[in-house]
Amino acid sequence: MNGFSTHAVTGIDFTIDAYAVLVSAAAARYRFLRFAESSNEGEVALWRHDIDFSPQRALALARVEAASGVLATYFVQVSSRYYSIFEPEIGGILRKIVALGHDIGLHFDAEVCAHQAAPHYDRRIAFEARVLEEVVECSVAAFTLHNPTTLVGVSLNEPYLVGLVNASCSDMRAAYAYCSDSNGLWRFRSLLEMIADSSVDRLYALTHPEWWQAEPMPPRQRLQRCIEGRAQFCSSFYDGLLAENNRPNIGVQP
Numbered sequence: 001m002n003g004f005s006t007h008a009v010t011g012i013d014f015t016i017d018a019y020a021v022l023v024s025a026a027a028a029r030y031r032f033l034r035f036a037e038s039s040n041e042g043e044v045a046l047w048r049h050d051i052d053f054s055p056q057r058a059l060a061l062a063r064v065e066a067a068s069g070v071l072a073t074y075f076v077q078v079s080s081r082y083y084s085i086f087e088p089e090i091g092g093i094l095r096k097i098v099a100l101g102h103d104i105g106l107h108f109d110a111e112v113c114a115h116q117a118a119p120h121y122d123r124r125i126a127f128e129a130r131v132l133e134e135v136v137e138c139s140v141a142a143f144t145l146h147n148p149t150t151l152v153g154v155s156l157n158e159p160y161l162v163g164l165v166n167a168s169c170s171d172m173r174a175a176y177a178y179c180s181d182s183n184g185l186w187r188f189r190s191l192l193e194m195i196a197d198s199s200v201d202r203l204y205a206l207t208h209p210e211w212w213q214a215e216p217m218p219p220r221q222r223l224q225r226c227i228e229g230r231a232q233f234c235s236s237f238y239d240g241l242l243a244e245n246n247r248p249n250i251g252v253q254p
């Protein structure tokens, strides 16, 4: 199992019920900050989600957090291969997340500038943040980087860029105890272990909504579920439209 725990592989730690347990443990201890504010008072937490695959799972987590009074920041891709903020349903989901009291940030994929001889990252980040603000109808004050470890020759490690807080920068992560569920498992200590550790008085938790599902399953299957859910939605939307308008739908699969 490559040294990863059995829990990580089966996904038993990554159900929505397990998530509710760790959110209520965090809520009992920490005060939750927005990325544009900082505080040295008391026990504080930055609660970050990078939406790589599934805004639908993001909304499920946002509801769990709101029920415990937890403020999270959802970082959203404008140039994703897996969802589009311009789909009416996705825009609606993001605005529901805002209505639950959460913040929205930009999750930036530097690959979109790869074709430029001298990439204009700052211009593109400003553009995507402005577009995101227009869709979600709220201000965007921070951004994170998508797959920063795969970027070659790109650091983008400044604390601020085009007036936005760089929530991925090493200075910010170094100021907190950092925990991430990247690839659908805990690489080091689990988030629940860190919340239970009295020495962790400044916590920076990064989770990705696609890894948290109703039923336990291995990480690759969790991802597949997101991809197939989107495909099924597209199929039934098309079939529904034809049925509603009494149009022939020749060759439709039963």
Ligand SMILES: [Zn+2]
Pocket: 050, 051, 052, 107, 145, 146, 147
């Ligand atoms: Zn990402």
